[in-house]
Amino acid sequence: MRQVSSRNGSGSAAIPIATGGSVLRPLKAAEVVARNVVRAIRAQGLQPGDGLPSEAEMVKQYGVSRESLREGLRLLEVQGMITIRRGPGGGPLVGTVDSANLGRMEALYFHLAGATYGELFDAWLFAEPTLARMAAANPDAALRESAMAPYLSGDVEEEAHDDLDIYVSGHEGFHGAVAALSGNKVFQVTFRAYGQLVAHHLATVADVRTIHQTLAHDHVKLARVIVDGDPKKAEAMMRTHLTNIVNLHRASMGDLLEDDVEWL
Numbered sequence: 001m002r003q004v005s006s007r008n009g010s011g012s013a014a015i016p017i018a019t020g021g022s023v024l025r026p027l028k029a030a031e032v033v034a035r036n037v038v039r040a041i042r043a044q045g046l047q048p049g050d051g052l053p054s055e056a057e058m059v060k061q062y063g064v065s066r067e068s069l070r071e072g073l074r075l076l077e078v079q080g081m082i083t084i085r086r087g088p089g090g091g092p093l094v095g096t097v098d099s100a101n102l103g104r105m106e107a108l109y110f111h112l113a114g115a116t117y118g119e120l121f122d123a124w125l126f127a128e129p130t131l132a133r134m135a136a137a138n139p140d141a142a143l144r145e146s147a148m149a150p151y152l153s154g155d156v157e158e159e160a161h162d163d164l165d166i167y168v169s170g171h172e173g174f175h176g177a178v179a180a181l182s183g184n185k186v187f188q189v190t191f192r193a194y195g196q197l198v199a200h201h202l203a204t205v206a207d208v209r210t211i212h213q214t215l216a217h218d219h220v221k222l223a224r225v226i227v228d229g230d231p232k233k234a235e236a237m238m239r240t241h242l243t244n245i246v247n248l249h250r251a252s253m254g255d256l257l258e259d260d261v262e263w264l
């Protein structure tokens with residue numbers, strides 16, 4: 001029997017989302033390499049910018065072919081977890097943990113499955129207020145205070161108002177600080193990816209700077225509520241804040257709202 005695929009606004013068929021078929025599949029050779037490199041980074045306490053062993057050393061260390069090693073390193077490079085300097089004196093360096101890369105990967109899944117920008121907004125509106133609630137509930141009052149201190153005045157975003165990229169990065173900085181306060185790294189990484197995907201994809205659709213004052217004001221108020229430790233209020237305020245941004249996008253997106261999330 002033919003499976004009915006979901007369809008997007010343009011009427012093209014999406015791929016049905018599988019139901020757990022790969023949960024128990026064994027790792028491929030390149031994935032084993034990636035896992036071992038990540039384990040080594042942690043075991044040795046390496047930090048971003050620290051060097052990893054040379055390719056020849058790692059081939060020996062992990063007992064894999066040069067091809068598998070390179071493929072494994074490539075998997076990590078795409079995720080920003082390592083960077084590879086090419087040329088003489090080059091080699092792999094430890095990178096960062098950046099949920100924006102997870103968001104980019106998710107965009108492939110979303111697009112193939114026919115997930116829309118409207119659905120992405122729903123996920124964002126679900127996820128980020130939860131992070132705000134958890135941040136305000138963080139039991140370490142001194143940590144809440146120090147993490148939110150840069151945002152209590154609203155100066156940070158004022159400075160960078162002229163350049164959209166810098167403005168969006170600054171805006172993201174606040175949301176990243178809130179997510180870090182949530183105290184749950186799984187939520188921090190996965191939930192933040194939605195907001196970063198929204199920022200990355202829609203920064204040019206509607207210029208959020210047109211509601212800059214509202215957004216900056218929201219951040220100052222939210223930072224205050226998180227410092228004060230009021231989870232319920234923080235959650236509600238974050239939802240209102242995101243709704244302002246979503247409404248701005250909705251107004252200028254029209255049919256795009258029902259389009260599949262793109263790989264940018």
Ligand SMILES: [Zn+2]
Nearest residue numbers: 171175215241
């Ligand atoms: Zn914001």
